[in-house]
Amino acid sequence: MPDRAEVVCLCGSLRFAAELRAAAHELTAAGAVVLAPSEVAGPLDAQQRAALGRQHLRRIDRADRVLVVNPGGYVGESMRGEIAYARAHGKPVSFTDPG
Template sequence: MTDRPEIVCLCGSARFVDELRAANRDLTFAGVIVLAPGEVDGPVTPEQKAVVDALHLRKIDLADRVLVVNPGGYVGDSTRREIAYARAAGKPVSFTDPV
């Protein structure tokens, strides 16, 4: 491990919570600092979704790279927006499954 571990921001649909958790665990054991989407149970108001979405973009800002967790190649609208944001910020983006 180097002086400063790599920081990876996970992106992906909330429907893939188990896969996101597995990626988080695997990266953590590999010595990576992981920034993951906030887990929200139950209904979310539009205002709460806006806060969570904005906060996740700040996590992308902090990351060295982005890993999109996309089983079966699925990438939804929110994740597509996060990918575009990361690329515009010059962050490398990779995927767990082919797109």
């Protein structure tokens, strides 16, 4: 058994919240520690969105790898930035739908 559990950061659009939750459940059941985007109710202003974006980059910093949850191959603008950030910091990146 490894000394510590693998830490996986999920990236994906919150329009796919159900798919993000399913991926988190599957990884957790397999023994991983999962870091995922926060679901926030209601509209956010630009400052709040920016703060959440910075928090998510900190999740990527703490992860061993990144899993992009992208049904249908969808990768939006903010996800492209997160993927670039992860790769620039040496994090392996994989996709649920390599499309």
